[in-house]
Amino acid sequence: KARAEDIRAKQMRRQYRAARDAGNGEAAKAHKADLLKFEINNYRERVKQAVELYRAGMAPRLVFSSGYAFVFQEAEVMKALAMAEGVPASAMILEEHAANTFENVTRVRGILEHEG
DSSP states (O other): OHHHHHHHHHHHHHHHHHHHHHOSSGGGGSOOOSSBOOOOSSHHHHHHHHHHHHHTTSOSSEEEEOOOBSSSBHHHHHHHHHHHTTOOGGGEEEEOOOOSHHHHHHHHHHHHHHHO
């Protein structure tokens, strides 16, 4: 499952980069996400990909979801990393309570429904 998600994420990045780099209106043909969430196990990779899509104008808002806490809340760390890359706090939504993948999906779905 993780391998399929990685492949799909790579395909999406290629599509968005090609549309962005075309510079001739092709970006309008790419599917723009109102809210975009990547389910990738490494939080640094999630942030990297989300920031890339934000910069490309494909994701005007980002959802960082993780209830995991070691020393810090993982979602807060992801937000800080994105802010360090220039994403404003107002463009991010945090979900910090999910204890497992099912709760993660359920809670993010609620966010998506609420945010439109």
